[in-house]
Amino acid sequence: MAKMAKMANVLKELDRSAGEAYKKGRISFQIGRFEEALTDYNEAADAWNRAASISFEIGKKASGKAFLEKAWDARSCYGMALFKLERYEEALGIVDAALELKPESPVEWSNRGFVLSALNRNEEALEAFNRALVLDPESPKILTSMGIVYFRMGLLEKALDTFDCALAAEPKKASDWACKIPRFSFFSRNKAPIMKPDNAGAWYWKGKVFLELGENEKALNAFKMALESDPDHLDSLLTGGDLLCKFEEYDEALRCYVRALKLSPGNEAASRGKEFCEAKINGC
Incomplete structure (x- = not known):
């Protein structure tokens, strides 16, 4: 005893x-x-x-x-x-060992997709994400990850379709939902709390596809939607700010860069953008 x-x-x-x-x-x-x-x-x-x-x-x-x-x-x-x-080969070894024990884990198959994509093994990454999707159908996160791979492969229309599927998919868990009052948007149109999937990543990457296609208005709207979903989405603030500068919307762009600097003090891209906008606004 x-x-x-x-x-x-x-x-x-x-x-x-x-x-x-x-x-x-x-x-x-x-x-x-x-x-x-x-x-x-x-x-x-x-x-x-x-x-x-x-x-x-x-x-x-x-x-x-x-x-x-x-x-x-x-x-x-x-x-x-x-x-x-960025120790990708070591990471892949651990993921593969985990899959030997848990071959039905959508998380591990997704992790394998992340690592293979980083290694530029895109076809294998898509296979891994497809395996994850079989185990967790219509997962917004898995679909977004697949769309990013298609984007990197230059399959822009396929990427757009996949991001649209991600945005349309219903989240499976309460943690996948966001209910927040938009604290920031390009045009400040929303007055009430929004309840929708936390899909900033999908909107951001959709915006990147539109940029590649030369559809800047659609890209700007996508970045706006990303920020309405997550006002602290740094990549959307930076890329959206750059695009607003092209439209000569310097006041709105400045807001993006200022917010980005609050989230990431010392960020060089945000600092450069802020200085550029201030010079334009002041007529320098």
């Missing part, structure tokens, strides 16, 4: 320390400290693996499997931190 109680305390402590490391890893990842995230996720995975081994040794198979699941979740996050650090 004393030994079992001791083992239970050891497992509890391992689970606690792993959970803390995992939370630290998520915070580090979210603020862009990917090296720190690697350390934290690795610590979490090691602790949960040790907990799993102990559980199996004392005959607690259910607990062991639960700890292994947590360990692999931490390893998956570790792989995405590697991805952010």
Whole structure:
């Protein structure tokens, strides 16, 4: 009994320390400290693996499997931190190992698509995203990722169709929805809260396609829609600001660059855009 109680305390402590490391890893990842995230996720995975081994040794198979699941979740996050650090081959190795254990995971198939796209293996990336889509049909996030690959392959009409599918798709979870009062838009037309998918990425990339097609008015509207969905979408602020400058809408462009600098202090593109707009507005 004393030994079992001791083992239970050891497992509890391992689970606690792993959970803390995992939370630290998520915070580090979210603020862009990917090296720190690697350390934290690795610590979490090691602790949960040790907990799993102990559980199996004392005959607690259910607990062991639960700890292994947590360990692999931490390893998956570790792989995405590697991805952010552009260590793509290492990231791919972790994703493929995860898929051997969880071949029906749409998240891991999506992760594989991200990594393969970064490696410019676009056909394989599309295959991975298609596998993810089979497991999670009409996922807006997966469809947007596929559209980005089509865009990079120069298949612009296919990209547009895919982004439209992403924008039309119903989100599966409450976390995929955004209900927010637009704090910023190019034209400030919306007066009431909006309830719709958090689809800024799809609108942004749709705008990029229109730019490639030379349809600047449609591109501007797409960036406007992206910012109505997410007023803090940095890429839309910067690209939208640049496009507004082409339309000589310097006051609106300046607002984009000022907001971008609040989100990303020292951003060179935003600083240049701000200075350019101020010079135009002041008649310099």
